[in-house]
Amino acid sequence: MVRASSPRSAEIRAAALDLFTRLGYEATTMADLGAAVGMRGPSLYKHVASKQDVLVEIMTGTMEALLAAHRSAVASTDDPVERLRRATEAHVRYHARHRQEAFVGNRELRSLVQPHRDRVLGLRAEYERCFRELIEAGAQAGHFTVGSASLASFAILDLGMGLAAWYREDGELTEDAVVWQYSQFALRIVGLR
């Protein structure tokens, strides 16, 4: 049996997240993954269905968590500016705090087999649309100055992805410092006045 929620399988997913981040999905072998949790490669199949299945659970879990964080962030107010501010803060904070999930989620899309790839791409498109609509609402209300809301939303999302690529927990800057600065960058991008 391959119960996806057993404590051992969660441990395996965590180790896989680390390996996928450092080596990439293709370059990570089941033997690597087994060694990371103290067993041989074939033994992993007592806990997970397949290598691809581990990736699928990591990536869909990540996108759903990101969307949940976004919904929670924007639900707390009706003010367009404040909604975008909280959304960008949640976005940046998620990418700082869960940089490995975000990194793998962005990087390994092409290793994902159908129909999972389309599903994750759909969630990403939905996430992007949420940001675009926030920007359009703020622009229409005269708070933002932006040529293309679509481009601005791409730019803000790209900031998070980039952050996930270089941020380190033990770096010079604290998480709060990076979140604050990057959120400010995002608000500058949409021309907040």
Place this chain on the structure above:
Amino acid sequence: MVRASSPRSAEIRAAALDLFTRLGYEATTMADLGAAVGMRGPSLYKHVASKQDVLVEIMTGTMEALLAAHRSAVASTDDPVERLRRATEAHVRYHARHRQEAFVGNRELRSLVQPHRDRVLGLRAEYERCFRELIEAGAQAGHFTVGSASLASFAILDLGMGLAAWYREDGELTEDAVVWQYSQFALRIVGLR
């Protein structure tokens, strides 16, 4: 013999660039690459030394071209603001016009074997330092308002990397439109006034 500059090897690099972009380095086989240029996998070895060698030439060539574009852009003026403006424009334009090179250059760093990886990482660090110094110069002269020049330079570089990931030549927006908007974003990030 494996003359790196023969017309055939250039054709192979071009095909490899396309395949590495779409499938990734690990997932691209020599048989794939051969088929893309009308020959069998083993025949490629008449023109290139190895698969890794193809990647190395693509990535070092890309970083050197990017640095050259940067130097050319900043050499034309002494004004701090104008130097950053031209540097960001060059940065964004390169990532739009050579999106495949930039994409592979950013994505396949971990597929690069030593010492080539450190060499490319060194070039990237140098490129980032150039931007940081431009920002610091402009901030010291009172033109920019930014908490951390380092963070701002990361953000601007990340914009280019993100652009290379989603930009398509046949998309809605022209290259010039994207370059202008993204350059404006970059200047807003550093708080130009």
Place this chain on the structure above:
DNA sequence: GAGATCGGCTATCAGTTGTTAGCTAGCGGG
């Protein structure tokens, strides 16, 4: 305490991969 289940192991399979070896058709120059 017998039996079943869990969770590890080794052996093995079948497929794939980068690369080398060796052959050969075509072609240009003497």
Place this chain on the structure above:
DNA sequence: CCCGCTAGCTAACAACTGATAGCCGATCTC
């Protein structure tokens, strides 16, 4: 005409990979 080079081919190798089969000790249940 023939030598030698270029640039392709097939065959083959050695290594590796994800996954399966089957064994076995430990632990739990009744």
